[in-house]
Amino acid sequence: MAEETRILVVDDELVVIKSAERVLKSEGFQIEGALGGREAILKMEQGNYDLVFTDLKMPEVDGITLIRWIKKSRPNIGIVIITGYPSQETMKEAIELGIIDYVPKPFTPSVLLDVTKRAVQWAEGRKPAEEKGAEEFPPSMAAELDRVIREYRHRPGCLIPVLQRAQEIVGYLPPVVQKRIARGLNMPEAEVHSVVSFYSFFTMKPRGDHNVRVCLGTACYVRGIEGVLDKIKGKLKIDIGETTEDKKFSIEGVRCLGACGLAPVIMIDQETYGAMTPAKALSIISEYGGPAFSAAPSEEDIETVAKQEG
């Protein structure tokens, strides 16, 4: 892991940069130096770093200003402070801005290594989570979600309606969403999760643009839904509860759609389709932008029709 970690050491004294380099390079880290805040910002504009080690007291652009800039523009970079004279106030400010750790100056190689390793762990644990979270959950959705939470917060028994709305907004209920709801409704995350995992309406996996619900009720069973389901699964190459790679379709098995008179039934998004045969199901799915499907009935279709009509 060490060789992939790029660290920028920022100090107005070259000797600090050099000594840090000596200690960390032998451990396989990639080290670069900057002799002040301005140079550091310019370097970060051009290259990627995982960690920044910075002095606080520097001429022109000082450490606190640099930390502020990093937090705003490069929030994924972890920050460690190296300082000889930590004043309580600046340290407090730095901690509030969110630093990982600090190294006293002068430092021994072992202290520097120790802190670096911890910082690397932090950066590794944090980065993917943050990136993924950001991808799954854009700020506009977060704002909408917070609005829903505020709207329902004071109603008794509001958790399930909030979860239903949240799933409408985000499409599914990943841990970040559950966490946000737990915080917003002031209840333990475990409680939110217990409810999400209990009800089949809630899903923790992302669904496709179009959700194909296949009715597995008795009437549909008696009239051959299994053959239809098999064909849909085969065509989309996914199983129940999964989403296609292009995120277009997902398949869900539901207990009964209450349209037994039309059995076998499938439902795509909010539309119900009855009297399904494999051929009909596939051609409807292709209308939704699914894999192309020729209308000529295949032999398997004849089989299912024969089964249904006896």
Next chain:
Amino acid sequence: MGNIRSHLMLCAGTGCVASGTAKVRIALENELAKKGLSEEIKIVMTGCNGYCAEGPVMAVYPDEVFYQKVTVEEVPTLVEEHFLKGRPYEKLMFREPEKKTAIPGMKDIPFFKHQVLRVLRNKGLIDPEKIEEYIARDGYQAAAKALTEMTPEQIIATVKDSGLRGRGGAGFSTGLKWEFASKVPSEVKFMLCNGDEGDPGAFMDRSVMEADPHSVIEGMIIGARAIGANYGYIYVRAEYPLAVKRLRLAIDQATEAGLLGKNILDSGFDFELDIYLGAGAFVCGEETALMRSIEGKRGMPRPRPPFPAVKGLWDKPSVLNNVETLAQISPIILNGAEWYRSLGTEKSAGTKVFALTGAVNNVGLVEVPMGIPLRTIIYDIGGGIKKGKKFKSVQLGGPSGGCIPEHLLDIPVTYEDIVATGAIVGSGGMVVMDDSTCMVGTAKFFLEFTADESCGKCTPCRVGTKILLDMLTDITEGKGKEEDIATLEDLGRDIISTSLCGLGQTAPNPVLSTIRYFKDEYESHIRDKWCKAGVCRDLTMFWIDEKLCKACGACLRACPSKAIVGEKKVPHKVIQELCVKCRTCYETCKFKSIKILPAGFEGDPYELIEKTAAGAKEEK
């Protein structure tokens, strides 16, 4: 408004919408406009008619002509024939499967003829999205009567005397339930409606909520008045978007009309009603679980007592009634208990709605007086078994119910008589199965459901249903053991006696009832490795009887895996190694020359067939 000559009642229930009602409506509007008939003929979008399979369906009033499978292509001819030339269009009329004569009148169609509509009184007659139309059909008169002329005690006495029993499954007296809750002193009480119709194969509650949402609301107002509740919730499945939409609209309209909210009809009685969307858990049909769910928690049942009438939602006295029960209330209040009792039996009064589906010719919603024989429902209303196949069993009560065999078809449909067979009336799902259904497979299907839906609170239910399912799976895969049947029965009885709620207490019913009536099928699966229905692939071999084969080539062409060989005039043969056991050939052969044998059978097939036939005769 000009003189409206005819009303076109076009069904806009979930079923017909799926069959294309919207397109038909546009086509009708255009066609009527083109012919200059828009002023004279009015199209009304109604709720579910119940005859979903033949949708989109449409009734023309006052002529009372019923059309089915109306398509956009047929609309011009239909309008031309019926409305310009004045002769009903036969092509779209109902035809009896055998006789082929067209029947124009809805009342004469067997599917409708035997029904008595009380719950479904407004189906197909009103636009469910317009409160005025409900009111025009005596809607909210019962609520007015109950609120302004009757005391809560009188309401309860009337409902009690009517003999109405909960239509959700258990069949508890509705009047008694109300009486219990009314006697508990409390500032806050709740009136709840259970629209979490979870039984696979049942859709009467969806239909009522879609076709006549105000009838449910009116029942709730009356119930709330009787028990003294000022707040109510309708708990509906999120899978029923149309029902949710129409209920929301109905609540808004009723609130605007002063039928919900503060000081209803100047009676001083307040009732606020809201909708709560279920999140897909079968166990939430159980009352204590449903209340937990409204509280925003995992819907798990709790022991009773205390009963919800004492401690229900948020620990306040609460009454939960099923959609269909509530829809029965207003006619009872208007017409009295005696009127209600005029149909049905002593202990099972009034009518019950069933969702008739499966292997019958006419599928759909049927409302019949309690006490009529099952046979009437299946053969007269349902039109018998599809494609002239043989009846095998009718499944009642969904995953909590059981399978009833042919020799019991003449028993009357009442709560007690059905329970005696090992099934339950339940919410009214009625799935008919023909002889191509494997009963072990059916039991397995239901156990898959209950094992999945068990909430996990009680170990016997959580683990027990899984063990039942595993054993049934083994049996269908040819791994069954002789002692399995006894174990299934023992374990089933243990689960029933040690589970807390209705789910566990009824989950083994499908297994127990199929063992009771179809034990021979279990035995042939286990002993002979033979699924006689040809459903369990590991226990089936398709074999062509050369003496019966006419070498027509039908099966040969239909076989998807090209496992059948033969030529003209040479009897065909199934190459077992290639056969995928899809049954296609069996269903295709017109000469019944394809026989189902045990998998890997090596003896003389003729001998086996003869022996089986002799055995069957002896049994009879």
